[in-house]
Amino acid sequence: MTDQILPSANTKTIDGKRTATMQIKGVLFDLDGTLVDTxxxxxxxxxxxxxxxxxxxxxxxxxxxxxxxxxxxxxxxxxxxxxxxxxxxxxxxxxxxxxxxNGQEAKLFDGMSALLEHLSGQQIPFGVVTNKAARFARPLLHRLALANKMPAIISGDSTTQSKPHPAPMRLAASQIGVSCQGILYLGDAKRDLEAARNSDMLGGIAHWGYIGNNDEAHLWPHDFGFDTPVAVLELLRQG
Missing domain, CATH: 1.10.150 (DNA polymerase; domain 1)
Structure with missing residues (x-):
C-alpha cells in the first residue's frame, strides 16, 4: 500500500500548503494501537x-x-x-x-522508529497520552527504551479525567512545552480524536492501528488520516 496523507474536508489551506502542517511544534501519541503494537x-x-x-x-x-x-x-x-x-x-x-x-512481544509499528528519529533530530518534542494505567504504560515504554526520550507520559490515572476529556491532553502539552494548537495528536480510536478536538489539538487518525470494520473512522473528528507512520513523517517534512 502506498503511504497516504488523507486531509479531512475541514483542513484549511493557504497557497496550496496546509497551514496545519506549519503549526506542528510537538507530537503526542496514543499508546496501544498507535505507537506500539501491544x-x-x-x-x-x-x-x-x-x-x-x-x-x-x-x-x-x-x-x-x-x-x-x-x-x-x-x-x-x-x-x-x-x-x-x-x-x-x-x-x-x-x-x-x-x-x-507486558512488553514480551510488543513492538513499535513499522515505520515508527523513523518517525521518532525524525522528531528527535528536529528537536520536536513528543510524548504519550493513553488511558492505560501507569503501572502498565511506564514499564512498557521503559522496556522499549522510549521513556527517557519523552518529556510527557500521561496515563489513564495521571489525571482525574481520562480521554476524551481534555485534561490529560492539556497536561501533556504543558509537559512538552507546546501550546495545544501546535500539537498533532495521533490515535486509533474515536475517543482519541475527540480528545484532540476537545483540547484544540490537530487530530490524526492512525489507520494502521486497531480500527475495526464497524468503527466508521471517517466520521471521527480529525484533521488528517494516515495509512502508516511514514505518512506522518512525510507530512512533517513538508512543514
Whole structure:
C-alpha cells in the first residue's frame, strides 16, 4: 500500500500548503494501537485468563481490533454472552497475567522508529497520552527504551479525567512545552480524536492501528488520516 496523507474536508489551506502542517511544534501519541503494537501481549494475557476459567482461547487476528479499547473490551469480544460478574472476574485475571507478559512481544509499528528519529533530530518534542494505567504504560515504554526520550507520559490515572476529556491532553502539552494548537495528536480510536478536538489539538487518525470494520473512522473528528507512520513523517517534512 502506498503511504497516504488523507486531509479531512475541514483542513484549511493557504497557497496550496496546509497551514496545519506549519503549526506542528510537538507530537503526542496514543499508546496501544498507535505507537506500539501491544495486541500480542494483551491477547496472550486474555488467553491465559480464559484458560484459568476453562474457556477457549482466541486467535490474535480475530480479536486484535479490540486491543485499543482496554481489558474489558477484550473480554467482551472474546466472551460476549457471559454476565457482567463473570466478565469482571476474567478481566481481573487478564490484568494479573498482563503484568507478567507486558512488553514480551510488543513492538513499535513499522515505520515508527523513523518517525521518532525524525522528531528527535528536529528537536520536536513528543510524548504519550493513553488511558492505560501507569503501572502498565511506564514499564512498557521503559522496556522499549522510549521513556527517557519523552518529556510527557500521561496515563489513564495521571489525571482525574481520562480521554476524551481534555485534561490529560492539556497536561501533556504543558509537559512538552507546546501550546495545544501546535500539537498533532495521533490515535486509533474515536475517543482519541475527540480528545484532540476537545483540547484544540490537530487530530490524526492512525489507520494502521486497531480500527475495526464497524468503527466508521471517517466520521471521527480529525484533521488528517494516515495509512502508516511514514505518512506522518512525510507530512512533517513538508512543514
Amino acid at each position: 495486541a500480542p501481549d494483551l491477547v496472550l494475557a486474555l488467553n491465559l485468563a480464559l484458560k484459568d476459567f476453562g474457556l477457549p482461547s482466541q486467535h490474535l487476528e480475530d480479536i486484535r481490533f479490540a486491543a485499543s479499547h482496554g481489558s474489558l473490551a477484550l473480554v467482551n469480544a472474546a466472551q460476549p454472552h457471559l454476565n457482567d460478574e463473570e466478565k469482571a472476574a476474567i478481566q481481573q485475571a487478564l490484568l494479573e497475567h498482563y503484568h507478567n507478559v
